[in-house]
Amino acid sequence: MKTEIPGFRFSVACAGIKQTERPDMALMVSNPPARWSGAFTTNRVKAAPVVMGLERLKAGVPLSAVLANSGNANACVGERGMADAKTLCRELARLLKVPENQVLMASTGVIGQTLPLDRMKDALPSLVEGLGSCSLEDLATAIMTTDRYPKWELSRPDRYPDIGIGGVVKGAGMIYPDMATMLGFFFMNAGLPQSVLREITRLGVQESFNQILLDGDRSTNDTVLVLDNGTALSGNRRADDVAHAVSMELGRMMKSLSERIVDNGEGVTKVVTVLVEGAKNRQDAKCVAESVAKSPLVKTAFYGEDPNWGRIMAAIGYSGADIDQESVDIYLDQAQLVSSGQFAGGVAEHKAAEVMKNRAYTLRISLRQGEATHRLTTSDLSVEYVKINADYRS
Amino acid sequence: MKTEIPGFRFSVACAGIKQTERPDMALMVSNPPARWSGAFTTNRVKAAPVVMGLERLKAGVPLSAVLANSGNANACVGERGMADAKTLCRELARLLKVPENQVLMASTGVIGQTLPLDRMKDALPSLVEGLGSCSLEDLATAIMTTDRYPKWELSRPDRYPDIGIGGVVKGAGMIYPDMATMLGFFFMNAGLPQSVLREITRLGVQESFNQILLDGDRSTNDTVLVLDNGTALSGNRRADDVAHAVSMELGRMMKSLSERIVDNGEGVTKVVTVLVEGAKNRQDAKCVAESVAKSPLVKTAFYGEDPNWGRIMAAIGYSGADIDQESVDIYLDQAQLVSSGQFAGGVAEHKAAEVMKNRAYTLRISLRQGEATHRLTTSDLSVEYVKINADYRS
Numbered sequence: 009m010k011t012e013i014p015g016f017r018f019s020v021a022c023a024g025i026k027q028t029e030r031p032d033m034a035l036m037v038s039n040p041p042a043r044w045s046g047a048f049t050t051n052r053v054k055a056a057p058v059v060m061g062l063e064r065l066k067a068g069v070p071l072s073a074v075l076a077n078s079g080n081a082n083a084c085v086g087e088r089g090m091a092d093a094k095t096l097c098r099e100l101a102r103l104l105k106v107p108e109n110q111v112l113m114a115s116t117g118v119i120g121q122t123l124p125l126d127r128m129k130d131a132l133p134s135l136v137e138g139l140g141s142c143s144l145e146d147l148a149t150a151i152m153t154t155d156r157y158p159k160w161e162l163s164r165p166d167r168y169p170d171i172g173i174g175g176v177v178k179g180a181g182m183i184y185p186d187m188a189t190m191l192g193f194f195f196m197n198a199g200l201p202q203s204v205l206r207e208i209t210r211l212g213v214q215e216s217f218n219q220i221l222l223d224g225d226r227s228t229n230d231t232v233l234v235l236d237n238g239t240a241l242s243g244n245r246r247a248d249d250v251a252h253a254v255s256m257e258l259g260r261m262m263k264s265l266s267e268r269i270v271d272n273g274e275g276v277t278k279v280v281t282v283l284v285e286g287a288k289n290r291q292d293a294k295c296v297a298e299s300v301a302k303s304p305l306v307k308t309a310f311y312g313e314d315p316n317w318g319r320i321m322a323a324i325g326y327s328g329a330d331i332d333q334e335s336v337d338i339y340l341d342q343a344q345l346v347s348s349g350q351f352a353g354g355v356a357e358h359k360a361a362e363v364m365k366n367r368a369y370t371l372r373i374s375l376r377q378g379e380a381t382h383r384l385t386t387s388d389l390s391v392e393y394v395k396i397n398a399d400y401r402s
Numbered sequence: 403m404k405t406e407i408p409g410f411r412f413s414v415a416c417a418g419i420k421q422t423e424r425p426d427m428a429l430m431v432s433n434p435p436a437r438w439s440g441a442f443t444t445n446r447v448k449a450a451p452v453v454m455g456l457e458r459l460k461a462g463v464p465l466s467a468v469l470a471n472s473g474n475a476n477a478c479v480g481e482r483g484m485a486d487a488k489t490l491c492r493e494l495a496r497l498l499k500v501p502e503n504q505v506l507m508a509s510t511g512v513i514g515q516t517l518p519l520d521r522m523k524d525a526l527p528s529l530v531e532g533l534g535s536c537s538l539e540d541l542a543t544a545i546m547t548t549d550r551y552p553k554w555e556l557s558r559p560d561r562y563p564d565i566g567i568g569g570v571v572k573g574a575g576m577i578y579p580d581m582a583t584m585l586g587f588f589f590m591n592a593g594l595p596q597s598v599l600r601e602i603t604r605l606g607v608q609e610s611f612n613q614i615l616l617d618g619d620r621s622t623n624d625t626v627l628v629l630d631n632g633t634a635l636s637g638n639r640r641a642d643d644v645a646h647a648v649s650m651e652l653g654r655m656m657k658s659l660s661e662r663i664v665d666n667g668e669g670v671t672k673v674v675t676v677l678v679e680g681a682k683n684r685q686d687a688k689c690v691a692e693s694v695a696k697s698p699l700v701k702t703a704f705y706g707e708d709p710n711w712g713r714i715m716a717a718i719g720y721s722g723a724d725i726d727q728e729s730v731d732i733y734l735d736q737a738q739l740v741s742s743g744q745f746a747g748g749v750a751e752h753k754a755a756e757v758m759k760n761r762a763y764t765l766r767i768s769l770r771q772g773e774a775t776h777r778l779t780t781s782d783l784s785v786e787y788v789k790i791n792a793d794y795r796s
Contacts, residue, residue, distance in 0.1 A: 118712065325446040394787075398784075
């Protein structure tokens with residue numbers, strides 16, 4: 009029995025959703041039922057499990073189980089989508105002997121195909137039977153789609169050895185063909201109040217999964233769930249100290265896993281942190297960072313290891329932010345490429361070109377207009393990206 | 403003497419800006435001086451000639467000459483940029499014996515390098531001497547950068563045979579390495595009032611060059627100028643009839659040339675018209691069209707000839723527009739791919755796949771929320787695009 013975080017048990021199964029031998033279903037169970045919070049895609053086109061998640065979250069009922077599947081997004085299939093999700097949750101609730109509204113689904117994969125309901129129902133008994141047989145790493149492996157490696161973490165906040173925090177994510181994020189999804193599941197036993205749980209989920213996601221940008225596409229299925237079953241010893245400690253420690257650790261874990269999603273993206277050869285400083289306000293800082301991180305011309309220059317600062321200047325200029333081109337400085341790690349809106353010279357360019365040979369580096373843009381900053385992690389746009397996304401299905 | 407539009411003369415020269423044997427300077431002269439209007443890039447980072455153009459436009463002085471160069475954008479070079487542009491305009495004004503503020507420049511090419519001022523000054527006398535030796539086609543050829551073919555038109559509005567309208571553009575637009583520029587020059591002799599000229603320029607550009615979208619990058623140099631020297635016979639006709647006829651013809655010409663810019667883009671293998679119908683309002687229609695046209699996943703599917711409607715649905719969903727996923731219909735030419743938010747079936751998919759083998763087709767998205775529409779012409783995202791933009795300068 010693997011119990012990395014007290015009260016949580018995991019299992020995986022292969023239901024043939026993807027018609028491969030690899031696991032494509034995963035079950036996560038908490039006993040006792042967990043308080044939870046979540047973050048879902050803001051896409052107006054939402055998969056059925058996302059709609060269900062938003063309803064359950066609003067209802068405020070605790071969660072006993074989460075059923076995840078890959079290979080099929082259960083999106084854009086009309087009323088069948090919600091009906092199938094409900095059927096699976098009902099059947100699982102019966103097997104687990106818990107209320108139906110304590111069971112939630114999360115799906116990722118191809119849009120517009122109905123779930124293979126019978127095969128998935130048939131897999132449920134063995135999933136329930138197998139509970140406790142899987143580690144976080146097994147779970148992270150089972151929810152992989154085109155991910156190149158499993159992404160998971162387990163840690164304990166300093167000073168509170170009885171509190172465990174675990175996280176698994178699958179990504180390749182927006183890069184994966186057919187908009188398959190970023191999914192993230194976080195498990196803890198800290199016993200935080202609901203309001204605190206909601207707030208640290210919101211903040212954690214904002215500073216991590218909302219600050220990675222591969223191609224700017226957003227999925228119909230993106231889901232992050234944070235479950236807290238409160239099984240840690242209560243003992244003699246201040247609730248706000250615990251909340252602070254857990255918040256810091258969860259935030260760090262989300263940040264770390266989000267960066268691994270970028271690193272792991274298909275076709276990614278460069279992982280670039282875009283750091284905008286000195287903007288007039290947060291909105292401007294964000295505009296500039298996203299404009300640069302989305303620009304195909306900038307991203308192909310990352311891929312070509314070309315310190316093509318003119319493209320960066322242009323993307324800053326059309327971002328919509330209030331900037332003064334004569335005040336812009338641009339650095340690649342320590343190499344200053346642009347000084348007051350002008351080229352910093354051949355030596356600097358040579359140094360910048362050296363930096364760009366690395367797999368990971370920071371592009372720092374100083375606007376010198378104010379105090380606001382924004383940070384994003386992004387990737388290059390490679391020939392491999394286009395090939396992967398053009399060749400899929402053909 | 404080539405006089406396709408009375409009063410306008412053109413010439414070209416090779417000043418070695420690009421270190422090739424091809425012409426890289428062009429001179430356009432109007433005698434008498436022309437009323438004019440213009441549209442310039444909205445990028446906050448503006449090249450010196452764009453700043454100069456905006457100033458001249460505000461001042462309301464007529465234009466005697468436009469000097470264009472390729473190979474160098476004269477952008478992001480500090481005070482040198484404006485000083486060099488002024489020096490060239492002053493020298494040209496002296497040679498042409500016209501006031502300095504009746505001469506304007508337009509540049510396109512690499513950002514961040516100063517102009518080769520001496521070589522360009524040396525080329526001016528031969529440009530002036532050669533005036534009248536070039537046709538619109540010669541002019542269109544001279545301003546090409548990575549364009550594959552010259553793009554120009556000459557026409558006369560029905561019923562007014564003495565009015566000529568000519569246009570030349572260079573594009574490869576945002577696709578060309580280093581953000582080189584869309585430039586467009588339009589010449590006419592209709593004698594329209596300034597207010598009408600301003601309005602038909604604004605409308606024409608809005609419905610043409612502002613409705614093409616290759617990679618969403620916007621240059622520091624984009625410039626469209628419309629010159630009218632009023633040399634047509636006045637005679638017995640109603641001014642508003644003339645204005646209407648010229649407006650229609652100029653609009654048609656701009657639209658046609660803008661579509662050739664897309665067709666001509668480097669790495670472009672597909673020219674796709676995105677037509678959004680039934681949006682709640684114009685803003686929503688535009689959001690949806692741009693979201694779909696910018697999505698790397700949609701654009702790689704165009705390239706892969708893959709009717710991957712899930713990606714289109716997702717891009718509609720995250721556009722920010724107020725849509726109802728259950729009301730969305732999607733067509734590729736006549737083939738309906740999505741009906742009420744769901745896949746229209748395998749036969750439809752097969753037909754859509756056939757449509758996508760064409761070089762040009764229409765992607766029609768019906769939102770069924772209202773009456774507003776928006777149309778964009780866009781391209782695919784190809785392996786060639788990435789290679790061209792990654793390999794440049796290396």
